[in-house]
Amino acid sequence: MIPRDRGIAVSGVSKRFGDTVVVDDVTLGADAGSLTYLLGPNGAGKTTVLRMIAGLTAPDAGTITVEGRSLRAIPQLGRAIGFGLNPFAHHPKHTARRHLKWQARLAGVPADEADRVLELVGLAPVAGRLTGRFSYGMLQRLGIATALLGDPRSVVLDEPANGLDVEGILWLRELFATLTGQGKTLLVASHSLSEVEITAHRIIIMGKGRVLTDASRDDVLALGSGPRRLESAYLEITRTSVDYVAGGSAR
């Protein structure tokens, strides 16, 4: 049973698109002051879960609470949770600063918040550049800036390390440490197992729309072996699921 006052709590949530069950009775959560990673192969349902937390996709069943309150009870969700779900979501003819000022106004936070988060993600020197000319890595940073705007208590990110160079990944690692140190709730979907192995507090592995594993990092690592313990544990966990599904009794 997940306590109701976790930073983010997803309980018994299901979602189907047409005949396809994308998320099946998923229960998971993320605590304040911890970094929870959501792992799983493509199509596992990670992004759909994150989008349901963001209110972009409505669950068919189950409940989602943020700090113990249902999503509907939070008038301005963006003040409680910052979302960075799609780095390509931007107005290409806007500068980075204008892109963030637009969101600041929408969220009702001071416009100079845009400059603060641009500084935080290392984009201050290119604040006046059109986002349409940004590289993938810069767009990732802009997406993270979007999530951090207004200093929300929880942050949800979808594959934020994609496209980042080595410096970017090291920066992201430090950022996560800072945010969790501030007591924020971090829920991050990722495929970057090496980063997860280093930084995670908790690891949730999904497969075929269900939660396969939800445990502390050390408990997950204990399932693995060799130099890449998380990779070996991950493959073992997801292979079990995939093998079974391929065996003919799958949904």
Place this chain on the structure above:
Amino acid sequence: MTHRRADDDRPADPVPVTPSVPNTHSVPSTHSVPVTHPTDPSDRAGVATFLARSVRAELAKLSVRSPLWYAVIPLAVLIPAVLNFGIAKAAQLSKIDGSGGMDTNNAAYWILVFSTFILMTGAVNSFCAEFRDGTAEIAFAVQPRRWLLPVAKLIVFGAIAGVTAMVTTFGIMWGYHRLFPDVWGRVDVFSYDGVRLWLGTPLLTVLVIALGIGLSALLPRPGLVVMLILLWKFGVEKFVEFLQGDFGILLQRWSPFRNAEIGAGQMVTFDSPFGGALGSMLYFGAISIGFFVIGMIRLSRADLRGGN
């Protein structure tokens, strides 16, 4: 720890209560940071506050690079101005001496044909771009009341388009009366017909924009929305003019855009079936706002599936 197979229907094991913190970070343990429930000031804000924020956010997007400034508004002003200029110049050169010249209640013809729909296209394109660029999802994650986006869009683009339509109508009626007295001499911008036209044209423009945004919320493809509206206005409503008998006349009398023109004060060839200009404008307004509300409802309930 839970380690479950996909077919496992058993309840999940309890989540371990001992947090595990990696050595690389000196972060506090999960349970040393209590989850608090701070009262967010925005929780107490009313709908009017959220709407004001949405409108301010819309205004923040209107940079100098917006096509609204360098394409939409210039075209909406220039096309009727140039057409009226060319026609008036030709009429003046042929020395018609005002016979067959412009009447006040026909002075907004080219504005209603071009400007209204150009301004509507700008609003539709801006609204659909929110979905094409994925920024609607950012907006909806920040502000879950999705209806605020189309309403804010209507307020901002409606105000800009309304002012543009009013200034263009007034400017053409006032200016061409002086530039071409032989042709536009009968046009009186301050007559009853004149005032009705430069007040009615912006109202019609705002309603056409509401229709466009409403349709865009149903079909977020700007080309398709604009095509449907133009096809209706210049195809279907024109086609019914050629239908013989009472049925054709009945369809004409119920044509939404024809009634909108009556409402705006533009000369048309039949009387309002709704008791006058106000009734015709209300008829068109009901259709436009109806589509707008349907679009808002659909937008509020739709699943946004994303692209990544």
